[in-house]
Amino acid sequence: MRVLILGATGSIGTAVAAELKDFGHQVVGLARTANSAGVLKNLGYGVVIGDIRAPADWSNIVNSVDAIVQVAVTFTDDMGAVDRCLIEELHRAVEQRPIPLRFIYTGGCWLYGATGDTVADEMTPFQPIASFAWMVENAAFILAAERFNTAVIHPAMTYCQDGGILSRFAEQAAAQRSIEIWGNQDVRWPLVHRDDLATAYRLMLERPDLTGHFNVSAEEGVRVGELAAEIAKRYGNHLPFIVRTRADVVAEYGGWAEGPILDQQMSSAKIRTATGWRPKRKAPPK
Numbered sequence: 651m652r653v654l655i656l657g658a659t660g661s662i663g664t665a666v667a668a669e670l671k672d673f674g675h676q677v678v679g680l681a682r683t684a685n686s687a688g689v690l691k692n693l694g695y696g697v698v699i700g701d702i703r704a705p706a707d708w709s710n711i712v713n714s715v716d717a718i719v720q721v722a723v724t725f726t727d728d729m730g731a732v733d734r735c736l737i738e739e740l741h742r743a744v745e746q747r748p749i750p751l752r753f754i755y756t757g758g759c760w761l762y763g764a765t766g767d768t769v770a771d772e773m774t775p776f777q778p779i780a781s782f783a784w785m786v787e788n789a790a791f792i793l794a795a796e797r798f799n800t801a802v803i804h805p806a807m808t809y810c811q812d813g814g815i816l817s818r819f820a821e822q823a824a825a826q827r828s829i830e831i832w833g834n835q836d837v838r839w840p841l842v843h844r845d846d847l848a849t850a851y852r853l854m855l856e857r858p859d860l861t862g863h864f865n866v867s868a869e870e871g872v873r874v875g876e877l878a879a880e881i882a883k884r885y886g887n888h889l890p891f892i893v894r895t896r897a898d899v900v901a902e903y904g905g906w907a908e909g910p911i912l913d914q915q916m917s918s919a920k921i922r923t924a925t926g927w928r929p930k931r932k933a934p935p936k
């Protein structure tokens with residue numbers, strides 16, 4: 651399969667590209683800079699130069715691939731509008747294809763809001779944090795788009811060896827500073843290692859009969875206090891945690907900081923049953 655990855659240089663995209671290559675698929679990555687293009691070429695991937703802010707400049711590529719994975723995001727105030735223009739332009743560009751193009755779009759666990767003691771599944775109504783509400787609308791658009799054959803993957807909080815979502819804890823622990831907990835220590839995070847997540851993307855690409863929403867979590871909900879304590883122990887850091895309020899972190903980092911404060915649990919039973927996906931890793935990474 652020849653797969654166009656938007657965001658192949660990003661945290662999730664790097665792992666998805668490597669997984670696809672390992673399993674014999676051909677990867678083409680969108681690169682907006684010469685640096686990103688060089689990184690992708692060195693990894694043996696094809697490259698299309700372009701920016702998701704100007705999709706009409708490169709959208710023709712969709713007519714020479716078998717599938718698209720969307721894991722690119724600008725993380726700017728206009729990220730929802732950028733994403734909407736992007737997917738509308740890609741849909742326009744696939745006009746000539748005889749069969750719908752496989753499209754794996756990316757949502758996220760923060761679209762379910764705080765679930766508390768309930769474990770969110772794909773039937774749970776979305777209650778996104780405000781700064782990611784656009785993702786629910788764009789996912790609905792793309793699922794309804796007739797020239798796409800779409801699955802929307804909702805990754806749990808994603809970590810990797812270098813950290814990912816756990817990097818802040820590891821950096822603070824390693825620097826012998828107090829680990830900051832946002833909200834409170836009992837907040838639960840659904841978690842997945844990005845290599846396990848990458849396997850889920852590949853399985854979904856290889857199963858075009860599966861459409862709709864699919865949650866991907868290895869662990870349904872782990873308390874952040876436990877994660878932070880484990881990481882602190884590894885670095886011999888015995889300092890007490892600093893607990894910061896929602897208002898405090900949102901004022902400093904912006905609306906996305908509401909995400910890590912959500913007390914969430916998220917099930918991945920649907921993708922496990924449908925594809926046999928089984929995560930191999932547990933947080934925090936060894």
Ligand SMILES: NC(=O)c1ccc[n+]([C@@H]2O[C@H](COP(=O)([O-])OP(=O)(O)OC[C@H]3O[C@@H](n4cnc5c(N)ncnc54)[C@H](OP(=O)(O)O)[C@@H]3O)[C@@H](O)[C@H]2O)c1
Pocket residue numbers: 656657658659660661662663680681682683686700701702703721722723724756757758759804805806807808809814815
């Ligand atoms: N990480 C998580 O824990 C998590 C969990 C759930 C959902 N998600 C969702 O998954 C998606 C990917 O997240 P991530 O953590 O992998 O993000 P990331 O590491 O920040 O990667 C973003 C990617 O988008 C590319 N990009 C940004 N602006 C671009 C532009 N204008 N034109 C072309 N490419 C552009 C970046 O390219 P450059 O290398 O050139 O910057 C990079 O490849 C996001 O939608 C995120 O909300 C993430």
